[in-house]
Amino acid sequence: MSVSTVTKVEANPLREGLVRRKNPDPCTIVLFGASGDLTRRKLLPALYNLAKNGLLPSKIGIVGFARREKTDAEFRQEALESIRQNGQNVAEGDPLWEQFAESIFYHTASFDEVEGYRSLAAKLEEVDRKLGLPGNRIFYLATAPNYFATIVKMLGEVGLAKPLASSGRWARAIVEKPFGRDLGSARDLNRQLLEVVEEKQIFRIDHYLGKETVQNLLAFRFGNEIFEPLWNQNYVDHVQITVAESLGVEGRGGYYDKAGVLRDMVENHMLQVLSLVAMEPPVAIEADAIRDEKVKVLRAIRRIHPSEVDRYTVRGQYGPGLIMGRSVPGYTQEEGVPPDSRTETYVAIRLDIESWRWARVPFFLRSGKRLPKRSTEVCIQFRRPPLHLFSEATACTVAPNALIINIQPDEGISLRLGVKVPGPDIQVRQVKMDFRYGTAFGVPSPEAYERLILDAMGGDSTLFTRRDEVEAAWTLMSDILEGWEASKSPPHVYPAGSWGPPEADKLFQGTEGSWRRL
Amino acid sequence: MTMDDFFSGIPVEVDPERIDRELAKLWKPEPAAKKAAESRDPSGPVEEDSQVRGEEGPAVTRACLSNLVVYIADRESFAKARDLLPQLGRRFPSRMILLTHGNGKAGSGALSASLSAVCHVTSPGLPPVCCEQITLKARDESLAVFPGAVAPLLVPDLPVILVLSSAQGEGLVDLLHGAFDRVVLDSREAPLSALKRVTYLFDDDKCLGVDDLAWRDTLSWRRVLCDFFDHPEARHMLDSLRRIEVEYQRKKGGNDVTEGAVRAALVAGWLTSRLGWRFCKAESSKVDFSAVFMQSRRKLDASLRPVERPETGPGQILTMHLVAGENSKSAYLTVLRDEKASILRLDYHTGEACVIPRKIPFRQETSAELLGGALERVTHQGVLKEAFCLASQMG
Numbered sequence: 001m002s003v004s005t006v007t008k009v010e011a012n013p014l015r016e017g018l019v020r021r022k023n024p025d026p027c028t029i030v031l032f033g034a035s036g037d038l039t040r041r042k043l044l045p046a047l048y049n050l051a052k053n054g055l056l057p058s059k060i061g062i063v064g065f066a067r068r069e070k071t072d073a074e075f076r077q078e079a080l081e082s083i084r085q086n087g088q089n090v091a092e093g094d095p096l097w098e099q100f101a102e103s104i105f106y107h108t109a110s111f112d113e114v115e116g117y118r119s120l121a122a123k124l125e126e127v128d129r130k131l132g133l134p135g136n137r138i139f140y141l142a143t144a145p146n147y148f149a150t151i152v153k154m155l156g157e158v159g160l161a162k163p164l165a166s167s168g169r170w171a172r173a174i175v176e177k178p179f180g181r182d183l184g185s186a187r188d189l190n191r192q193l194l195e196v197v198e199e200k201q202i203f204r205i206d207h208y209l210g211k212e213t214v215q216n217l218l219a220f221r222f223g224n225e226i227f228e229p230l231w232n233q234n235y236v237d238h239v240q241i242t243v244a245e246s247l248g249v250e251g252r253g254g255y256y257d258k259a260g261v262l263r264d265m266v267e268n269h270m271l272q273v274l275s276l277v278a279m280e281p282p283v284a285i286e287a288d289a290i291r292d293e294k295v296k297v298l299r300a301i302r303r304i305h306p307s308e309v310d311r312y313t314v315r316g317q318y319g320p321g322l323i324m325g326r327s328v329p330g331y332t333q334e335e336g337v338p339p340d341s342r343t344e345t346y347v348a349i350r351l352d353i354e355s356w357r358w359a360r361v362p363f364f365l366r367s368g369k370r371l372p373k374r375s376t377e378v379c380i381q382f383r384r385p386p387l388h389l390f391s392e393a394t395a396c397t398v399a400p401n402a403l404i405i406n407i408q409p410d411e412g413i414s415l416r417l418g419v420k421v422p423g424p425d426i427q428v429r430q431v432k433m434d435f436r437y438g439t440a441f442g443v444p445s446p447e448a449y450e451r452l453i454l455d456a457m458g459g460d461s462t463l464f465t466r467r468d469e470v471e472a473a474w475t476l477m478s479d480i481l482e483g484w485e486a487s488k489s490p491p492h493v494y495p496a497g498s499w500g501p502p503e504a505d506k507l508f509q510g511t512e513g514s515w516r517r518l
Numbered sequence: 519m520t521m522d523d524f525f526s527g528i529p530v531e532v533d534p535e536r537i538d539r540e541l542a543k544l545w546k547p548e549p550a551a552k553k554a555a556e557s558r559d560p561s562g563p564v565e566e567d568s569q570v571r572g573e574e575g576p577a578v579t580r581a582c583l584s585n586l587v588v589y590i591a592d593r594e595s596f597a598k599a600r601d602l603l604p605q606l607g608r609r610f611p612s613r614m615i616l617l618t619h620g621n622g623k624a625g626s627g628a629l630s631a632s633l634s635a636v637c638h639v640t641s642p643g644l645p646p647v648c649c650e651q652i653t654l655k656a657r658d659e660s661l662a663v664f665p666g667a668v669a670p671l672l673v674p675d676l677p678v679i680l681v682l683s684s685a686q687g688e689g690l691v692d693l694l695h696g697a698f699d700r701v702v703l704d705s706r707e708a709p710l711s712a713l714k715r716v717t718y719l720f721d722d723d724k725c726l727g728v729d730d731l732a733w734r735d736t737l738s739w740r741r742v743l744c745d746f747f748d749h750p751e752a753r754h755m756l757d758s759l760r761r762i763e764v765e766y767q768r769k770k771g772g773n774d775v776t777e778g779a780v781r782a783a784l785v786a787g788w789l790t791s792r793l794g795w796r797f798c799k800a801e802s803s804k805v806d807f808s809a810v811f812m813q814s815r816r817k818l819d820a821s822l823r824p825v826e827r828p829e830t831g832p833g834q835i836l837t838m839h840l841v842a843g844e845n846s847k848s849a850y851l852t853v854l855r856d857e858k859a860s861i862l863r864l865d866y867h868t869g870e871a872c873v874i875p876r877k878i879p880f881r882q883e884t885s886a887e888l889l890g891g892a893l894e895r896v897t898h899q900g901v902l903k904e905a906f907c908l909a910s911q912m913g
Contacts, residue, residue, distance in 0.1 A: 013756070013792045014744040017898030018737075023745050054879050058745065095861055099877045410644075438640040439581045439647045442609025442890060 024457035025170075026059035027136035028127055030120070032151055033143035034064025034075065034106065038176065043142060044079045045086035046449040051100045052088075055454055061127040064106045065120065075106035103131060111147045117158040124160070135169040138456060142176050149192035156196035163201065174203045174456050177268050178259065179470050183478040190467050199467055203456045208269040209463040210448025212437065213411045217276040217378075218285070220405070220413065227403070228281075230382065232357045237400060238513050239277060240379040241270055243367040246323055247374070248496070249345075253336030260343040262315075265367040267477045271298060272465065273407070274363060277378055278353055287462040291469060298472035300355040309483030314492065314504040316346035318370040321496030328370065328496045344491045345369040348504035348515075349480070364507060366515065370496035375518045376407040384512070390428050398430045400512075411445065412436035525578070527604070529632035529653055537631055537652060537671060544633075545580055577645040578637060581611035584893065585678040587668055587698065590618045591686040598885070603651055605886035607636035610893045611649035613673050617664050617690075620655045628663045630655045665693045672697070679893060684708040684716050684730070684780075691719065700727035702892045704885075706735060706833055707769075710776040710783055710913030717910055720903040729892040731885065732833075733902055736785045738880055739835055742853055742862055743789065752866065754842075755849045756793060761819045761841040762786055768824035769832040775807050775824055776913050778833035782822045785835060787909035788901070790818065797911045809912045822912070829857045834882065845869075855880060 015022065029047070031039050050056045064075050080097065084090055090097045107123050109116020128135055139155060141148050152173060155161040163170045173193070180186025193202055208214055221228060230236070243265050249256045256264065275294035282289040304312045319330035332339050346368030353363065382401040402416040413435045418428040437445065455463055465473075492501035499515065508514050523530045524544045532540050588603075590596045596618050603614055614636070621630065637648040652671060656663045672678055678698040682690060684705035691701060703716060719728050747753055764786055769778035776783075786809075790797075795811035795818055802808070806823035827836055840851040846869040854863045861877045883891070 012744060012748050012753070013794075014740070014747055014789070016792065017901030018741060018744055019895060022748050052879050054741070054745075058749070058876060095856075095877050096879055436579075436640075438644075439579060439611065440583060441894070443894075 021458070023055065024057045024454065024459075025136055026057045026133050027138055027170075027457060028061035028063060028124055028133055029138040029140055029453075029457075030063045030065055030107075030124070031140050031142060032065045032111065032147070033141070034066040035068045035070075036066070036142055038142045039064070040078070040082040041086065042447075042449045043140065043453070044082050045088060046447055046453055048079075048083045048088060048090075048097075048100055049447065050450050050454060052096060055450075057457065059131055059133055060103050061124075061131050061133055062104045063120075063123065063127060064104070065109060066106075067108065067110050069108050070106050072105050076101045076104045079104055111143060112150050112154070114154050114157055117154040117160065121158050121160055135167070137169075137171045138174060139171070140174045140176075140453075145176075145178055145180075145189075148175055148179075149189055152193050152196050161196050161201075170201075170459070171197070172201050172203055172456055172459070173197060174205055174453075176205055178263055179204050179268075179465075180474060181259070181263060182481060183471065183474040186470055186474045190471065194467070200461070202467075203452075203461055203464040204466075204470060205452055206268045206272050206463075206465055207448040207452065208272055208407075209465075210450075210452040211407060212445035213405065213407045214273060214276065215463070217273070217405065218290070222281050231380075233359050233361045235382050236358075236361050237381045237383045238361055238511060239274075239363045240381065240513070240516055241273055241277070241363065241365045242375060242377055242379075242516070242518065243270060244371040244373060244375045244499075244518065245367075245369050246371060248318070248328060248370050249331070249334050249337070251335060253334040255336075256345075257337050257341050257343045261345055261347050261367050261369065262477055262480060266347060266349065266365060267473050268465075270365050270367060271473045271476070272469075273378060274351070274365070275469075277380070278355075278358055278363070280357070285462075287460060287464075288466075290462055291466045295466065295469045295472055297353060297355070298469060298476065300353050300358075301476055302352045302354050303476060303479050304349075304351075304483070306479055306483030306486055309480055309487060310489070312350045312507070313480055313483075314346075314348045314501060314507060315344035315484065316368065316494045316501040316504070317341075317343065317491040318345050318368070318496045319493040321370065321498065323370065323372070323497045330493070330496065331369075342490050344484075346371075346491070346494060346500045346504075348500065348507055350507045351476075362511060364513070364515070366500065366504060368494075368500050371499055372497055373518065374409060377516075377518070378405040378407070379403070379516055380405075381513060390426055398428050410436060411438065524633060525635045525637065525648070527634055527636065529634040529651070531630065531632045534627070534629045534631040534654065534667060537633065540633060541650060544635075578635075578648045579645050580649065581647045582613050582649055582673055582676060583610055584612040584676050585672045585698075586610075586612040586614045586893070587678060587680045587694070588614065588616050589664075589680070589682040589687040589690050590616060591683065593620075595683070596620075602884075602886045602889070604636050604638070605884070606889055606893075607649050607651075608638040609886065609890035611636075611647060612679075612893075613649065613671070613676075614651045615668055615671055616651065616653040617668070618653065618655050619657075619659055621657060628657050628660075629667055630657070661687065661689050661693055664690065665697065668694065669697055681889065684712045684732075688716055698726075700729065700896070702889065703728070703730040703732075705730050705732040705780045705784075707778070708732075708780060709774070710779050710909070713780065713783075713906060713910035713913060717907055720899070720906065727896050728899065728902065729897045730784075730902070730906070731888045731892065732780045733784055733897065733905070734888045734891055735883065736781050736788070736835065737891075738862065739785050739838060739853065740788060742864065742878055743838070743840075746851065746864065746866070752851075755840070755851065756842070758842040758844075758847075758849075759793065759818060759840060760816075760843075761821070761839075762789060763821045763823070763837075763839040763841075764835060765823050765825045765837040767830045767832050767834045767836060768826050772824070772832075775802055775805065775822075778824065779807070779822050779913070780909070781833050781835050783909035783912045784905050785838070786820045786822060787907070787912065788905035790820065791904035791908050792901070795908075797908050800912050807912070811908075820912070827857070830855075831882070843869075857882075 107120050161171055180189050275297040278297045279293040282293045317331050331345050332341050348366040351363045380403040384400045398418045404414040406412045415433045419431050421427040421429045492503050494501045590599050632653045634651050635648045636651050637646040639646050654667050679700045680698045681702045684703045685708040764782040766782040790811050795813045798810040798812045800809040806821055808821040811818040836855050838853045842849045850867045852865045856863055860881055862880045864876045
């Protein structure tokens, strides 16, 4: 996607006509938090899948970094097990696995002791020599967030974080979420990282941006002529973005109670989706051109003053209930959650974008745990026709046109419209035109992490969030958090298996809409 | 014809003149669902429904991304196509119109017809996704009967893609002129000489999107070479290339060395055309055939040789060997297919050093996968045309 990549691709006369882009430069990826859940469930399987599809660089080194004592061989065995557990069929003696395994190493060290980084530097040089690697590095920070700044600082101290411009070698850091827990901490983290590395070296990951349907928002909006003229306050009544989960905290009560759904979902995934829905056309499909437009949207969102939180937000917490006939505990009965916790597991927010395009078009966001089903979608609800030419009953029962972009699990796009019911009189009935990825394309979408790791290796930061985006998002969220902190009222309790507290309906007051029944 | 017959997947003979009506009837919502819809209180909530219900079976989703017109000349190919289409329906559901020759019961004229549904389940719990297959059989060997039969069966506003072997049925291209948007050839089993006959499809005035399954089948080889030459240190080899050798699986019973050589010739044609070489002359012997290419005053030899190796289909590429430079500055690149391990082994040697050998994943794609790929992504016409033209000259 970047200009530099295109230039390089054209230099190889064999590249023309091959759809797939150039494989990234050979490099070593260092996985901080190598014993953690993310490495096991997502990163190692994603790397192996990329290798299996021939998408990794011609030469690669993978170095796990964690406190737990382990040998290279033990880490390779763990990697094999996690790859198998994630559905990959790796037979004994599989030559591809053997080649992949030869690229895996492990380094035992503590995140906050510089000696461990010195020995890491020596180990990386050894790996470079062994595998013939040129010294390019990716540092993947898959650790608890309180280590992000420390790790980058230590990398800087031992000289691993700076790109060696004269030799053309590069170093990049992929930073997992959460990136801060409020505006102040996000700014601090940015400052600490930028003291050591440059912005272009930082890849702040939001795995939602790696999802095919989220990327399709750009293709859908700017690759079709017919929707863009309607994509504004003249035709759109309101926009709803829903991220619903049927799961609870799943043993992560301790972590979740410090975060809540606003930090866990809204600040990153939902605001990213919102900015892709609401952005102006970028001047080019390039990282900064796209991120410039996204950040403009975030800056145009009217800030909710802490004193306004009860008017524009509703927070909830799930109580005991039934999901598919199974009885589930309430949030405060979950392991690791204090019985008097006020952490929100549900949030509904009304946001207004003060721009020429979106003035008078509210954006309603809701996300929650233990809702009836897992579903993530964006709904663009259009205005009603200016005049009801047909029966009054039609006006009441046929909902206005809506364009629904399903992000998961049933990825696709639907258009809701009214058509005449066959017969002597004129009655309009609501129907739905459907496009489903699963029906139209027999090839499954790649895992979000595969796409994002590959992009980071290629130096393409389009699908990663930039410093100003993160800070703009936290500016909005911090106001809400501050308001909640000051508020005396606890979150509304909703039964697990319901669509959240009924109070959330009040956000639609003064509009024609209501929450969609998913 | 009942819905059960239709969704059974077994072709049911119908009168060719009633195909459209039969299909319209079969895809209609079931009477019970229709009645329920009619009796529903119009002031109540209206259910959204885009599915069709079988009379007794579960609901199905109808999908159609294109009109796929497939010409099959002989019985053996027809059997292969019948196996391939359900797999293709899973990847690229389309209205599939199979054109062939033979006798059928229904219809009294020059054509007989049959219908069936091609269904698959995308995820457990979701209704199956179905598309329809229409088979038209001409009672004689003539192709002339097809255009008038195909035109009314095409679903409007969807692309029309003609699929045919390079060796047979190219007359259909002219007969169906203007009725289709793209043509996908299958040159895998065709003699190399057949390529010459179809190069006219690339003419600009045809304005067709052309693809070829043999070309698609060389994609892994082209990618491996391209990725290898992405490395700046390897790139110089392209500037001093002097020999290309390609080995491919011999066609059983083939007398001519060029039989089954299409893929090997296409990949050699691709490499030489990308590097700006011009075809000069071709020669053949009992064991191989070769071509000479020129660029300024430099000469490049390409040698294509059939060999026999178990577990590999006829015409599939087995080894590529590239030689560049002279004497101590020579460089050698070998890409070898290891069928058992599903990998390509890549070895690069120079006068001074041997670079660590690499293994690259390789999987032989099935015909359905190759065709699915051709339907999903349009191939670069300029690159294919140049490769095709050079390959056809080598025969």
